[in-house]
Amino acid sequence: MAENAARVVTFLLPPAAAVLLDETDWSVLDHAYGPAVGYPLPPYSSEDPIPDLPDLLRQLSASDPAVRADTLGHVCALAFHQSSFYGVSAVVGRYLAAILDDPRSGESDGAQPSLRVKIIHCLRDFAEDAAWGEHDSPGYSYPELEAFRVIRPELYAAVARYLDDPDAETRDAARAARVPLLETPTLADERNAATVELRGVLADATDRHERATAVLTIGVAWRQDTSACLKDSDPAIRALAALAPACAENPDATRVLLAALANPVAADGWFVRPLPKIRHRYVAGTLFEAAVERTASIDELLPAAVAVLPHLQGQVSFGDYGVGGASRLLSLVPEGVPEHEHELTPDQDAVLTALAASSLWVWGPSRETLPRIKAEDLPHMLNDVHLNEHLDRRSTHPRPGGYSPEPPWLS
CATH class of the missing domain: 1.25.40 (Serine Threonine Protein Phosphatase 5, Tetratricopeptide repeat)
Structure with a gap:
């Protein structure tokens, strides 16, 4: 960060972002490595000093795209280290949502995703971490985690503006982030409306990736019944529908999984873009894990x-x-x-x-x-x-x- 600091030229911050920086009492907040401002270094330490977090956040609006991208990595490492939440996590989440609409966030050289896409991916990851244990282990909580869970409706409102963005990468990122954000209990009405919309996509759309995102969102993330898709004409949609927890006791779903695993190379070639609930696009591995949980015999x-x-x-x-x-x-x-x-x-x-x-x-x-x-x-x-x-x-x-x-x- 130090070598980039000399070439940083910041622009006027979006109003909501500027308010967050000015009105937050950073002196009482901590991140993964210590206080948000005034990070102390021991005498004679060889470590580089950690910049004050407000200064790092301002650099997300720097004129140099490389500085913006580099800064996002530093910010996320401080605020959400190893899937944990800290005193700064909720403020940082709100700040990232506040700069999504900044025109600079949408700039891309074509070789790398825009800062907007990267921020939406970060918000998706943070929302997934926040939702962990919320349903299966409702007692799992601590104040910093709860503070982040509370702001998820605000984050969803910011991300939802890009669900139909003309840029495919931005649109995919927003639709993937919608999945964990709408697991928020207070957004049940929005989730129900989105379910109706996604069932329409499954029925009418022709794009495989779009339909796959829909069936994974409905079935795997939101745990609704996707058994009607087990007879879909597309083998990829059939297999992803079979992953839904609601299909766990359905023998037809197990047969669909085993049929897809007969050709794992083909399964891993179904998609070239990321999908919700399929990490690193390892479709075959995900299907295999579900299959071994549902089969009763080695034969x-x-x-x-x-x-x-x-x-x-x-x-x-x-x-x-x-x-x-x-x-x-x-x-x-x-x-x-x-x-x-x-x-x-x-x-x-x-x-x-x-x-x-x-x-x-x-x-x-x-x-x-x-x-x-x-x-x-x-x-x-x-x-x-x-x-x-x-x-x-x-x-x-x-x-x-x-x-x-x-x-x-x-x-």
């Missing part, structure tokens, strides 16, 4: 597992989608893991071969080259010497030094 799941696990090789964010799936997959093998290779059943052999070929058992370049399967994901199995030996023999990326009976993260 039913095995063909899909053998197809999809090797395909997921190298997807570094796969843990959210497949690690639990591998645990469930192994748990469906009722006999346990025998000591000798010749004692493996054909199902066990197929499961272990697919698992060893996937990224789940690759030792990566991180600190202690930990495997991606964690202890809690394979209860009673990870420390089984036979399982580890079978996987090591099959893996094309054996772990350094062979099998260690006590994984490093347990020591």
